[in-house]
Amino acid sequence: MPNETPIERRRRIAAHTGVTSLRTDFLHICKKHPDRIGIITEGDSWFAYPKKWVAFGGDINVIHHIENVVSRTDKVNLLRLASNGDEAVNMMSGQQKADLASVMEQTAKYVKLILFSGGGNDIVGKRDMPMILNQYQEGFTAQECIHAERFNRKMDAIILAFDQLIDLRDEYNPDATIITHTYDIAKPSKDGAEFFWGLIKTKPWIYPYLIEKNIPLDLHLPIVEILLGTLKTRLQALASRPEHLNKLLVVDTQGILRPGNKTDWLNEIHPTESGFKKIAKPIYAQMKSLLPGLPAFK
Secondary structure, eight states: OTTOOHHHHHHHHHHHHTEESOHHHHHHHHHHSTTSEEEEEEESHHHHOOBTTBSSSSOOSHHHHHHHHHTTSSSEEEEEOOOTTOOHHHHTSHHHHHHHHHHHHHTTTTEEEEEEEOSSTTTSSTTTHHHHBOOOOTTOOTGGGBOHHHHHHHHHHHHHHHHHHHHHHHHHOTTOEEEEEOOOOOOOOSOOOEETTTTEEOOOSSHHHHHHTTOOGGGHHHHHHHHHHHHHHHHHHHHTSGGGTTTEEEEOOTTSSOTTOTTTBSSSSOBOHHHHHHHHHHHHHHHHHHOTTSOOOO
């Protein structure tokens, strides 16, 4: 458009697609198109994993696949706040919590869904895995390889973060429904992330710390099953509390992907494009069951 400022152009494009990563632009397009369904998304790499060439490539996270369905349909305004490596505890503290509270309050009359992905990074990686694993001793079971007290405290912290998210919903947008997911079972491996034809690489998130603790290979997968299975059970228990009914919905996406299968998994903890699509499908089905006016999943 002639004489258009950069902000005006950006907002015009956001209004056309219905998708933005900026809170101010989201409020703008919600006001401009109030009849659309407002959706806020916040989370970790399962909602934000970058495409193969960062800006280009296949749909490589859950929100990419959902965006592919709703973009340019004139039915949805979608805000993307997720970032790689984010933890549930961090998202529900400090400035991140304040920013989420602000946008929830400002857009309450437009937003019907809050999609949240969190808890995985609170467990895996160099900041947490070494703390929740015991040094292996001969004869240990998978359960005994986990430091029970520390792991339980970590689970309590994750669940508290979800409780705080529900508090935000109750305070600022009691008409919205929070939808989250469980994590599928990631088989520990030496596969980290790679970008730009391998020029940028990351270490794996689980495997190195199991090796540091001298834990045998045959216990690696059972340990992950306990860790992520416990997170699933705790989230489902939280959602089933009478005071949380119809506020938090947990879509069980655990067991959809085949552990270690190269068709399903891109690296140690992130699915492939087709793997993420398998995860996105039941999440979107839950969204559409609440809001039938959403477009059909492709």
